Amino acid sequence: MSPSRPPGGRRTPRDELAEATAHGGLYLRRLVRAQLALSLLGLIAFAGILGSLPLLLFLAPALRRVELIGLPLPVFLVAFPLFPLFVGLGWLYQRRADALDEAFRDLVGR
């Protein structure tokens, strides 16, 4: 675990992590918490949109009088726009999660 340890015996955060010291544990817990917060944020956005759609369609049946590309609006809303939305949300999440990992790597020092 020590080939990259700087001369003079000073410990880097990576050594602390590798040797599971108190500091290392703290760094890791902070990362896990940040990642979890990000995932929960993603979940809230995703569940908020997906979860409100059935309720909206249930409460506003009059939406069916609007037509889009030959389909009543409720059918259209379920059949098409959710898929690109999922990709967009996933893409945003992936970028943020990778950035968190990157920041952790910088903190721990490479």
Added chain:
Amino acid sequence: MIAIIAVSVVTIGTLGLGTWAVRFARTTSDLFVASRAITPWWNAAAVSGEYLSAASFLGIAGLAMKMGMDAIWLSVGFTAGYLTLLLFVAAPLRRFGSFTISDFVEARLGAPRMRLLAAAIVLGIAGFYLVPQLKGAGITLGEVIGAPYWVGVVVVGAIVAVNVSLGGMRGITYVQAVQFWIKTFAIALPACLLLIYLGGLPNRGALFGTDVPRAPAAGLVVKLDSPRTVTFQRATAFRINGVPHHAVAGEKVRLPKGRFALPPGGTVPLGQGDQRGPGVVWSRPVGHGGRDGPLFVYSLLIATVLGTMGLPHILVRFYTNPDGPAARRTTVRVLGLLGIFYLFPTVYGLLGRALAPGLYVTGETDSVVLRLPHLAWPGVPGNLLSALTAAGAFAAFLSTASGLLVSIAGTLSYDVWGRLRGTSTPGDAHSRRRRFRLGAVLGIILPMLLALAAGNLDIGVLVGWAFALAASTFCPTFLLGIWWEGLTARGAASGMIAGAAVASGGIFAGLIAGDTVGGALGALLAQPAMVSVPIAFLTMVLVSLLDPSPRVDPEPVMLALHAPEGLGLDQLQEPSPPADASREPAPA
């Protein structure tokens, strides 16, 4: 005839390519090391290829035609499941190096004894999932060569079992990736061409208006192979074997075996369980109550959104990602690829109600994707397109059924056999391979028998149960195991048992009660995830908190799950290749 050729080409092509690719990969380099070079796009297509099953290819359209547009929530949920997988599971599991629930439970909770429990649930989920694949096979072969239902089930079951035993079509990312594009092409091209040929959606009154499905201008003739009870929505004249009859509105009639004929414009009678309403009611994505009300829709969404991560044949595919970020990138691409595919089942559901109302009379709505092209477009073009959808359907259940059977055989030969014998040593390669083959043969028998008995259950409904079971057992284990240090082995075991008991109890109660229970209870019996998932989570948390047994130090586990790559910690993170890679026998 064209259809027979198309199906044969797909079958022989996939089996041959798979076997060849296994040989090739084995002779060049280690299968799993080689796979590290695969890009996220290939991985994503492979995940999607293994995922798209008979339920997606045939089931959603059939269920939409039968029960109405609420069925297209299945398309949404089947895709959305990968978003939850991305948010909570993909990267940590890739880093942890566990790709089956048994390995995860053992490595995370230090509880090798939970393998047997996990194995039992894997068998339950994979079995529930395999039955509809075989049902799809039965009806597809019936369409293509006119064989009885059981012939298709037995033939395809045997093909899959032999294929898996010989090690073909497995671990081969490229084969599964190509399968995805075959399926997408086979469902998209006919749908687009039909819409262009027809100039949009015909019979809009029956789809969105106040009308019900009616016989087309040339009349409707249907051959019934067995007697069937139907209900006439409106007063209708009809003929049975040439003898004129008349039914009043709402009359229930038992049609005998033979030739049933409706005059042009005659109202099509519906079977039990079909959506009875006119187009306005049929096309509601959310109904007013009971089995298409908001409660059912939410329960279905919970099952699919949380169940995907618990499907045994899907997680294994994530091993071919080199690291956590690549697992994330793969999953984002899966969302895009599935989003393309799932645009099309809706089209078949709509066109099926408009142009293939004969399927309501025979109760064969599950074959709408196969039947629609040549009904809507008489002549050679329609026949060609029907051949294409039949080939796609074959690709769908061959790939998914093979993936499921590999999981079943691996679980039987490794977890169950090893546990029951009291050894966890895998034994030598030869006996391992023999046990794996035995597992594959044993593993197909029960699903085959169930598929023979389940001829009148809808494919989409059966798969919904597999998702409910996965969401109530493995989903909470993964989510809590990855993100909560406090989960204990006892907590996880209790939660899985509670979730499995409630979910399967609901499903079987619903099966027995049938359509007699309506309202909220009926909705929850039809799809119990809304109750069983919270129960599983709560049980896991409570039992873990109260668990007096000494804790395993969570720090190394959390490090392995969450520490980013490239820190020089790899010695800590990846002590061994994933056990499921070693548990599969070397392909013969």
